[in-house]
Amino acid sequence: MSTILTILVALVVMGGIAWVLRFAGQQVTNGAPFFRDMSFGVSFGYVLGVVVLAWLAWGFMQSRSSDPAIANKFFFLGVAIKGFVIFSIAAWLFRLLGRTVGTDWTRKMFRQMPLTASFGILAIIVYAIFAIFAGAIAPYGQDEIIQGVAANIIPGGDPAMGGDPAFPLGTDQIGRDILSRLIYGAQNTVGIAFITTMLAFFLGGSLGFLAAVVGGWTDQILSRGVDVLMAIPSLIFALLLMTIASVWSSRLGIPLTVFMVLIIALIDSTRVFRLARAVGQNIVVMDYIEAAKLRGEGMGYLVFKEILPNATAPLLAEFGLRFCFVFLTIASLSFLGVGIQPPLADWGTMVRDLAAFINFAQFAPLAATAPLLAASAIALLTVAVNFVVDWMLHKTSGLKE
Amino acid sequence: MTDTLLKMRGVKLEGRSDETWNPIINGVDLTLAKGEVLGLIGESGAGKSTLGLAAMGFTRDGVRISEGSVEFDGIDLLKASAAVKRGLLGKRIAYVAQSAAASFNPAHRLMEQHVEGPTQHGVMSKAESEADGIELYRKLRLPDPESIGFRYPHQVSGGQLQRAMTAMAMSCRPDLIIFDEPTTALDVTTQIEVLASIRDIVEQFNTAAIYITHDLAVVAQMADRIKVLLKGDEVETADTRTMLSAPTQEYTKSLWAVRSFERPLKAPVIASAVPSVSVQNVDAAYGKVPVLHDVSFDMHEGRTVAVVGESGSGKSTTARCITGLLPPTSGQIAFNGEVMPADYRKRSKDQLRQVQMIYQMADTALNPRMSIGEIIARPVQFYMGLTGKQKRARVDKLLDQIELEPSEYYNRLPSELSGGQKQRIGIARALAAEPKFIICDEVTSALDQLVDEGILRLLARLQDTLGLSYMFITHDLATVRAIADEVVVMKDGRVVEAGPKAEMFKPPHHPYTDLLLSSVPEMDPDWLTNLLQERGVDNIGDAAVGKM
Numbered sequence: 001m002s003t004i005l006t007i008l009v010a011l012v013v014m015g016g017i018a019w020v021l022r023f024a025g026q027q028v029t030n031g032a033p034f035f036r037d038m039s040f041g042v043s044f045g046y047v048l049g050v051v052v053l054a055w056l057a058w059g060f061m062q063s064r065s066s067d068p069a070i071a072n073k074f075f076f077l078g079v080a081i082k083g084f085v086i087f088s089i090a091a092w093l094f095r096l097l098g099r100t101v102g103t104d105w106t107r108k109m110f111r112q113m114p115l116t117a118s119f120g121i122l123a124i125i126v127y128a129i130f131a132i133f134a135g136a137i138a139p140y141g142q143d144e145i146i147q148g149v150a151a152n153i154i155p156g157g158d159p160a161m162g163g164d165p166a167f168p169l170g171t172d173q174i175g176r177d178i179l180s181r182l183i184y185g186a187q188n189t190v191g192i193a194f195i196t197t198m199l200a201f202f203l204g205g206s207l208g209f210l211a212a213v214v215g216g217w218t219d220q221i222l223s224r225g226v227d228v229l230m231a232i233p234s235l236i237f238a239l240l241l242m243t244i245a246s247v248w249s250s251r252l253g254i255p256l257t258v259f260m261v262l263i264i265a266l267i268d269s270t271r272v273f274r275l276a277r278a279v280g281q282n283i284v285v286m287d288y289i290e291a292a293k294l295r296g297e298g299m300g301y302l303v304f305k306e307i308l309p310n311a312t313a314p315l316l317a318e319f320g321l322r323f324c325f326v327f328l329t330i331a332s333l334s335f336l337g338v339g340i341q342p343p344l345a346d347w348g349t350m351v352r353d354l355a356a357f358i359n360f361a362q363f364a365p366l367a368a369t370a371p372l373l374a375a376s377a378i379a380l381l382t383v384a385v386n387f388v389v390d391w392m393l394h395k396t397s398g399l400k401e
Numbered sequence: 402m403t404d405t406l407l408k409m410r411g412v413k414l415e416g417r418s419d420e421t422w423n424p425i426i427n428g429v430d431l432t433l434a435k436g437e438v439l440g441l442i443g444e445s446g447a448g449k450s451t452l453g454l455a456a457m458g459f460t461r462d463g464v465r466i467s468e469g470s471v472e473f474d475g476i477d478l479l480k481a482s483a484a485v486k487r488g489l490l491g492k493r494i495a496y497v498a499q500s501a502a503a504s505f506n507p508a509h510r511l512m513e514q515h516v517e518g519p520t521q522h523g524v525m526s527k528a529e530s531e532a533d534g535i536e537l538y539r540k541l542r543l544p545d546p547e548s549i550g551f552r553y554p555h556q557v558s559g560g561q562l563q564r565a566m567t568a569m570a571m572s573c574r575p576d577l578i579i580f581d582e583p584t585t586a587l588d589v590t591t592q593i594e595v596l597a598s599i600r601d602i603v604e605q606f607n608t609a610a611i612y613i614t615h616d617l618a619v620v621a622q623m624a625d626r627i628k629v630l631l632k633g634d635e636v637e638t639a640d641t642r643t644m645l646s647a648p649t650q651e652y653t654k655s656l657w658a659v660r661s662f663e664r665p666l667k668a669p670v671i672a673s674a675v676p677s678v679s680v681q682n683v684d685a686a687y688g689k690v691p692v693l694h695d696v697s698f699d700m701h702e703g704r705t706v707a708v709v710g711e712s713g714s715g716k717s718t719t720a721r722c723i724t725g726l727l728p729p730t731s732g733q734i735a736f737n738g739e740v741m742p743a744d745y746r747k748r749s750k751d752q753l754r755q756v757q758m759i760y761q762m763a764d765t766a767l768n769p770r771m772s773i774g775e776i777i778a779r780p781v782q783f784y785m786g787l788t789g790k791q792k793r794a795r796v797d798k799l800l801d802q803i804e805l806e807p808s809e810y811y812n813r814l815p816s817e818l819s820g821g822q823k824q825r826i827g828i829a830r831a832l833a834a835e836p837k838f839i840i841c842d843e844v845t846s847a848l849d850q851l852v853d854e855g856i857l858r859l860l861a862r863l864q865d866t867l868g869l870s871y872m873f874i875t876h877d878l879a880t881v882r883a884i885a886d887e888v889v890v891m892k893d894g895r896v897v898e899a900g901p902k903a904e905m906f907k908p909p910h911h912p913y914t915d916l917l918l919s920s921v922p923e924m925d926p927d928w929l930t931n932l933l934q935e936r937g938v939d940n941i942g943d944a945a946v947g948k949m
Contacts, residue, residue, distance in 0.1 A: 037483040287766035291830070294724055294745055295783060296753045309770035 014051060018044040056081060073365045076155075076372070091119040113391065120387030127381055131186040140177040142184035143343030154366045155373065169373055172354060178370070181345035182377055188340055189347045190381065192257065193326045196264045200326075201319060204269030208276025209303045209311075212284050223277070226270045234267050235332055242338040260339060264329050268322060275318050279311045313393050320389030324382045331378075350374035406576055406609050407433040407456060412469035414451050414460065414633075425451050426633045428469065435576065436607040440624030440641070442614060442656075444849040445820065447630040449613045453579045456611060457494050458486055474576065492522040495570035499582040501562040505554040512550030515569050524573050537568040540605065541598040559712075560591035564598050571602060578603070578610045584619060588711040588876055589920040596622055596922075597933055615849055617656060618922035621645055622929040629653050641926050656850065657924075664861055666903060667886050670701050675738045677702045677870045678723065678756075678838050683732035685722050692718045693729070693894045700838070700887075703864065705871040707885035707902075709878065709917065715894040716874045720840045723872070724756055736838070754784045757831035761843035763823035767815040773800075773826055774811040780833040799829045803859060821852035828859065832867075840872045845880055857884050878921045882906070890914050 022043040025035035056077075063078025065071045095118040098110030110118070130137060140146060155170040155178070164170075169178040211219040229237075245259035283289065284307070292306050331348020333339030340346040354371035361368035409431040415422040426448045433439055441449050451464060458471050458478030471478040473494065478486065498504040506514060512534055519530040531550070538546035541564040554562060563583055570578050583599065584592040600623060603610050612623045620627055620641075627644045629636040629652070637650045648654050676699035685693040693715050700706045708716045721727040723734050725745030733740050736755060742748050760766035767776055777796045781787050787795055797807035803825040815823055824844060831839050841860065845853040861884060863869060873884060881888060881902070888905040890898045890913065898911040910918065919932060 031482075033482075287760040287762065288768045290726065291758065291760070291766060292779075294726070294753060294756075294758065295780060295834070296745075296748075296750050297783070305771075306768055310768070 014047050015044060018047045021047065075366060076369045080376075087122070088115070088119065091115060091122045094118050094122045112395075116387045117391035120384040120391070123380060123384035124388065127186055127190060127384075130183050131190050134183045134187040138177075138180035138183040140180040142181050142345040143176070144180070145175050146171070146177065154364070155369055170370060172350075172370075178350075178373060181350060182347070182373060184345040185347045185350060185374065185377070188344050189327065189330065189378075192261060192340070193323060193330060196261045196268070196326050196330075197319065197323045199261065199265035200268035200322065201272050201315070203265060204272025204274075205276045205315065206303070207269075208273040209280045209307055210299075211273070211277045212280025213299065213302055213307070219277075222273070226273050229267065229270045235329070238263055238267055238329065238333060239336060239338060242333065246338065256338075256341060260330070260333065264326060264333075268326060268329075272315075272318065272322065275314060276311065279314050280307055283307050283310050316389050316392050320386045323385055324378075327378055327382070347374040347378050351378075404435045405432060406435045406437075406474055407431065408470075408472040409456060410470045410472075412452070412455055412471065413467045414448065414455055415465055415467045416451075417463045417465075422465070422467070424633060425464065426455070429630070429633075429635050431456070431628065433577070433609050433611065436609055437626065438603060438610045438612055438624045440612050440614070440620035440627040441630065442617060442620050442627060443630035443636075444615060444851060446632070448633045449615075449630055450581050452630070453581055453611055453613045454496075456577075456579060457490060457496065459490070488522070491518045491575075492524065492573045493576050495573070495575040495578045497563075497566050497570050497578060497580045497583050499585055501566045501583075502554065502559060504566060505562065507554050510551050510553055511557070511565050515550060515565070515572055518569065518572050522573055530572065534568060534572065537571055537602075538565070540602055541565075541568055542594065543568075558591070560587050560595050563587065563595050567595075567599055567602065571606065571608070574606060574608075576609060578608055580610060580612045580614075582614050585614065585616070589878070589922075590711055590916060592619070592922070593920050593929070593932070596929060599623070600929070616922065617850075618924050618928075621924050621926045622922060629656070645924055645926065663883050664886075667704060669901060670699075670704070670887075674701060676700055676735075677737055678872070679735040679738075680719065680723065681733050681735060683719070683722050683729040683734070685718055685727055685729045687718075687727075691730075691894070693722065695732070696722075696891075696894070696896055697732075698889050698896060698899055700870050700872055702837070702870050703868045704886040705864065705873050705884055706887045706889060707873045707875060707881040708889045708891060709875060709881055710891035710897075711876060711917075713893075714891040716876075716891055717842055718894070719891070720758070720842055720872065720874060723840065724758060750784065754834045755837050756840070757834050757836040757838070758840045758842065759824070759827045759831050759844050762847060763820060763827050764815075766827050767823060767830075769815055771814075772811070773813050773815070773818070776815075776826060777829050777833050780830060784834050795833070799833055802832065802863065803829045805829075819852075820848055821855060824848065824852075824856055825859065828856075828863070832863070836869070838870050838872070840874070842874045843876070844873075846875065846877060853880075854883075860884065878918060890917065 018040065022035060022038055022040070025032075025038070029035055059074045059077045060081050062070055063074035065074075092115060095110055095113055095115065098113070098118070099107055101107075102110075134142075153164045153167050153170040155168070167177050167179065169182065171177055172181070207222055211222045241263045242256075242260065245263065246256055248254075249256040249259055289302065289306055292302055297306075327348070330339050330346065331351065334346050334349040335352045340349060342349070351371050351374045354374075357367050357370045358372075359368075409429065411428045411430060412426060413424065413428050414426040416425045417423075429452060431439070431452070441453060443449050451461070454460060455466055455471060458473070458481065460466060466479060469479075473489065476485065476489070478489075481489075505511070512531060515534045516527050516530040519525040519533070520527050524530075525533060534550055535546050538549055543549050543561055543564055549557065549561070549565070557565065567578075567583070580599065584595050587595060596619065602608075610623075612620060614620050614623075624641050626638060627641050628638040629644075629650070631652055636652050637644070637648070639648075644653070645657070648657060678700040680696055680698055683693055683696045684691065696715070696719055698706065708719065710716050718727065722729050725734075725741070725743060725748055728743035733743070735741065736752070741752060745753065774793075774796055777799055778792050781792050781795045781799075785795070796811070800807040800810060805822065805825060810818075810822075815826065818826065827844070844860075845856050848856065857880065860871065864871060871884075873880070875881060885902045888898075888900065888902050889896055890905075890911065892913050897913050898905070905914065906918070908915075919935075922928065
């Protein structure tokens with residue numbers, strides 16, 4: 001109750017400050033358009049922004065406090081802020097590097113690149129390096145239960161708080177190094193999600209364009225088929241197919257993961273199909289398609305030369321989103337026990353395995369951060385991919401701000 | 402001057418592209434008295450619309466007013482607060498956009514949108530405003546004024562929609578209305594109705610107006626004064642009559658002289674000659690809706706047949722039948738005496754090659770992701786099988802033929818070209834197939850007059866050198882005068898009248914041809930007044946068309 005009251009009082013106080021800010025601005029600048037046309041909501045937004053920034057700064061100072069109890073509470077906030085600042089500077093330097101090194105074309109590209117895009121590209125490169133060289137970078141194996149080391153070491157590496165400098169991110173319930181599992185997880189999760197998304201786009205995209213160009217019965221059959229697939233709740237459908245596949249996989253000797261990729265790709269391709277068909281239909285009515293048809297061009301030329309280049313922008317945007325959804329699907333399947341099989345490390349599974357620790361947030365803030373590590377790995381990659389996709393969208397569609 | 406309503410002084414506008422601000426308007430002065438109509442003319446890109454919007458103190462995204470002042474009835478619009486401007490726009494200053502269809506909200510009825518302004522500004526109550534709306538619809542001669550307001554925008558025709566939008570602009574009895582090319586998208590017969598309605602209502606309420614258009618004949622009917630713009634600069638301003646009779650600037654004179662292009666008459670067709678394309682008793686339908694009824698006409702080598710009629714008359718459908726996109730339900734198409742398969746998919750590559758098309762909207766006719774070189778090279782490679790250097794040489798020659806410098810344009814994208822240049826690329830793509838017959842579907846209707854003339858001259862020259870025959874679909878009779886050898890008039894899917902051009906422009910006409918011909922605006926400022934008197938004010942437009 002008192003919490004709600006505090007928040008209410010804070011909101012009212014902030015509202016008052018916002019009003020005063022706007023009024024003062026109008027008086028001091030003698031009615032400059034910026035303050036004159038400012039609505040109360042905008043003014044409140046500025047105040048709220050300042051308050052949030054102040055809280056972050058305060059939290060950062062707290063994380064450097066000499067009292068370990070307070071410092072621990074804000075330990076990961078401090079790490080996140082430090083990481084964000086360092087990474088932003090790195091992204092800026094990365095862009096600077098790109099502007100001076102390379103061919104004319106790449107230099108021009110980097111010159112026009114917003115900082116968010118170089119942030120995203122840098123993040124993706126780092127992820128890719130971790131995924132490719134996981135074996136060399138990770139201090140331990142992904143399924144290695146380290147002998148003589150206790151399970152559930154707290155992240156942070158501070159012995160006073162139950163950490164261990166050898167395991168900076170701690171160990172999980174059965175004593176595996178979380179850092180190593182995160183690094184291997186990049187290999188498993190990102191690799192599989194990427195392949196799955198590509199497959200879904202190849203399948204859904206080509207069929208969608210085909211339906212748009214040919215129309216008539218082909219379109220009807222494909223679209224109704226997709227409707228049927230979409231009518232079944234996707235997670236339950238995937239679960240059903242995975243159950244069938246688990247029988248086949250042992251009989252045929254093909255790893256279950258291959259089936260999982262195919263099944264998720266099939267289910268996700270229905271969404272891509274719909275988008276590709278809708279976009280394709282808008283392009284097919286253009287006069288240049290009619291001109292190509294009247295020239296006597298074949299289907300392949302129409303789809304790949306005339307339609308695809310004009311459909312890249314919406315498809316790219318969808319790719320960014322779809323990639324993240326595939327992540328989540330894999331995580332949910334793993335949670336239900338049919339996805340990526342233990343002992344392979346997978347971020348989704350790691351979140352689920354450590355999820356119970358979040359309940360300790362009030363008593364042991366550091367322990368509660370354990371499940372958030374894998375979650376933030378997913379979040380960061382999602383944001384990075386979408387930064388890059390947004391930028392490509394602006395470039396290919398010629399959109400201005 | 403106490404009755405000055407709008408005063409713009411040294412207005413400079415800049416547009417943002419490639420991270421810099423580029424000038425659009427370089428310091429234009431504009432003064433408008435109460436109840437005066439000012440015509441603003443110039444080619445596209447001259448900054449007419451931008452200036453028109455600036456008169457409301459408004460700019461589109463990416464455009465800013467960098468200098469100057471806009472004073473409306475003593476209020477400085479550039480310094481006024483958002484709240485003050487909200488009170489003025491819609492109430493005292495209204496705007497009528499070019500495309501009414503795109504400006505109405507398709508999800509609401511006309512009347513709902515009409516009453517929004519007056520009720521929002523507190524001028525009238527909803528009931529009063531509805532009654533007033535019906536009155537305005539009546540004044541604008543909309544059919545069935547009591548109930549038309551309860552239709553959705555897609556349920557009325559383009560001309561009616563444009564008048565409904567004018568009514569909406571009038572709803573608060575503004576002091577100033579800005580008309581941005583309100584009739585450009587309309588047929589000549591519809592245009593007259595809209596022009597007459599707008600002129601009437603502006604006179605009745607003594608409203609001042611800025612009338613933006615690129616059509617000189619239209620502006621001559623509407624405006625008291627004309628201001629000519631060229632690339633963001635004012636060329637000259639004068640009374641309409643003075644401007645028409647004695648323009649002082651070279652550019653204005655060139656605008657006035659444009660309509661002089663006309664090709665010499667050709668000898669009549671020899672009766673026994675085999676037509677290069679013959680449309681024989683064609684009926685066609687979209688689904689179950691019949692569109693063409695027994696359409697027959699011939700087109701001969703080296704000649705141009707103009708097909709005219711208002712939109713919905715079946716001109717483009719006939720073209721679709723010829724190209725094979727819409728197989729006729731009965732009748733046939735013959736090329737050089739040989740009957741062609743009705744469906745384009747059943748035609749051989751060589752048959753397809755012989756019929757080429759140039760489209761109205763060059764924007765949608767060229768793939769925006771292909772370079773000019775690729776666009777023209779594709780038919781060269783596809784039909785002629787040329788590759789490598791030979792292909793490049795052929796494309797260069799084609800670019801030469803359409804008067805564009807090959808080295809400069811080969812690698813450009815369509816978006817980097819002007820409207821007229823894009824249309825030339827469309828022509829080059831058609832020529833690349835080395836056809837005998839080209840269908841030109843309203844190729845000049847989206848272009849400015851000067852550019853339009855350039856395209857027509859190019860087409861005429863190509864016809865003379867290559868012996869092409871054209872089917873020229875248009876609703877613009879000035880274009881017909883300029884380029885046609887024979888004319889086919891269509892209405893409601895039927896051929897109303899057909900014959901050599903010289904006969905068609907001489908009376909006696911079929912009544913519909915007469916209506917079409919008399920609806921083409923002329924430069925004479927009294928033309929509209931006289932025409933309305935001749936037709937009788939009460940039965941212009943819909944009524945006149947309906948009677949036939």
